[in-house]
Structures are given as C-alpha cells and as structure tokens.
Amino acid sequence: MLILDGEPFTSGRSRFLDQNPRFPEPGAKVFVQVKLTGLAGTWIAQVDTGAAYSILEVGVATTLGLLGLKEPWTRLSTRLGALNGQLIRLPITLVADDGESLEVEAPFFVSPDWRGGTFLGYTGLLDRLRIALDSPANFFYFGSEG
C-alpha cells in the first residue's frame, strides 16, 4: 500500500475514528477496528504510542475468560493511580478496509479494575509494526517488517 524507497512499507489500511465517541477532546485520537479471536464482530481499540502497555477492556476480558488466570501479576500506573492486573498473551487482528489485515500476538494487561477501553500500546505491539497516518483523510496504514 505505502512504498518507501521502492519497497512496500505497509500492507493494509483502515479508516480511523479521530475522537472518543463519549468524551470528545480538543486533541485528536486514533481509534481503529480490530478483531478479537473468539468473538463475533469487530471492535474499536485506541492506538496509543505513549502507552507502555496494551490493555484489554474489562468486559471483553471477562467474556473471553481472561481474568483470574495463572498469569504473571503486574502493575499499571494510570492517572488515577496504580492498578494491579495480569499480563496475558493475546492475538488481536488489525482489520484492513483495504489490503491485508494483520494478526499480532502481543502481551496485554487485564484487570477487573480497569475502567477504560482497549488500547494498543507501544511495548510488544506497536513496536513490532510499521504504522503511518494520513490524518486529513483519517487513514491508518499498517504493516509488518519484512
């Protein structure tokens, strides 16, 4: 889809939603469409390069039976304080409207106390991808290295 120095840079693109539907803010956000293995439909996750973790919305984690497993405990620092939760390995698919979708199996933070949505964070997920934004057109481009 995107070419860099004569070589394919990304392989898929999708439109993104540029604001939180419930709490619009002056700053733009990037919400993209994802598919979760084991669940029907597609879902919205926020791309956040500033987030160390990827995080799964608690309702989704509950439905997939991912809370309370024997997985390592960890701690997430948030604006509302530290949250305890567990690290799980989860496949998630970035859904392309055009081109190829990509499945990434990455570590996710799950906690019964998390009150936010699903986030695609940097460590272990975005740092494995090539991404680009066409902000005027609200297109999110993505691909894998090689």
Add this chain to the structure above:
Amino acid sequence: MAGRPSRLPVACARACPSARTSNGGPLRSAFERGARRNELPDERNVSYNGDMSAPLHLRPREEQPDVEQQIRLLVEEGQIREAQELLKSAGDQVPAGSKMRKILGPSRVRKSAVKGVDRSAEFHWLKTKAQEYPGKWVALVGENLVASSDTLKELLAHLSELRLDRDPLIHHLI
C-alpha cells in the same frame, strides 16, 4: 531498547535484601551517621549492633535471584520494557518453556485472512449519537444501531439471534 538497564539493580535489591548493604541497609545507616559527624565512613566509624568481626558480604550466590525471578520482579513493578530487555539478553538462562518467555517473548505478526469493511458510517454514528447511550454496549451496522445493552454478555446473546448482512462493529460507550 538500550539505555535503561540502570533500573535493573532496583529489582535485584528487592529480591535480595542483603544486597541493600550497598545502597540501603545497615551500612548505609552507618554511612549516614558518619556523614552527620562529618567523618569518613571508614572501618572505625562504621557501627553495627551485630557481630562486627564478621565481614560484610552479600548472601551466597545461590540466594541471589535468578534471571527469571529478576524478570518476574520487573514485571511486578510494571517495568515491562526492562523485563523484555533482560529476557532478550538472558539467552538460555531462561528456559524455552518459561511462562515469562511465553508472555514477554517477541510478538508474532502475521497476515490475516480477515476482510474488513469501511466503517465510516459506523464512526459517523458514534460521533453523532454516542452521547445518547452513555455506558451502553452498542452494535452497529452502517448507521444502524442493531443492538444495545448494559452488558456485553446480553449484547452478544442478542446479536446471536439476529441475521445481519455483515459483521457489526461493537463498542462500549464509556
């Protein structure tokens, strides 16, 4: 990413309290007492209510946390990137079947057969109508709200009874 290994000793110190003799245990207290007297913390000034004839030393090697324990401690502290860096540098010190290796090992990326559709219409609904459904789970197909519920479980149950011409976009309006 290089440049952050300086934080690793924190986890080591927590895992092995005796290691704090170098940065936070009895020796440090002695140093601080000496410093307060404006004296060097040499042998004459170091006081300790234990047996001073015994040399200060770290615990035997077998009591030091192994690499996997260090990684686990970093994870517990929320230092995921540091844990991944340590795992990467640990080589076969962390067994192939280790839980830590499974969780923190390189993420796998592969092409997927999932075919998406343009969700512009669903996004428009979310921008213009979401305020009317605070806290709800919603399922959208185009600009149509096909289901909404207070819980995801109910929403999915409802969706399973519907015949939709394409996959809905599901979102929690929180």
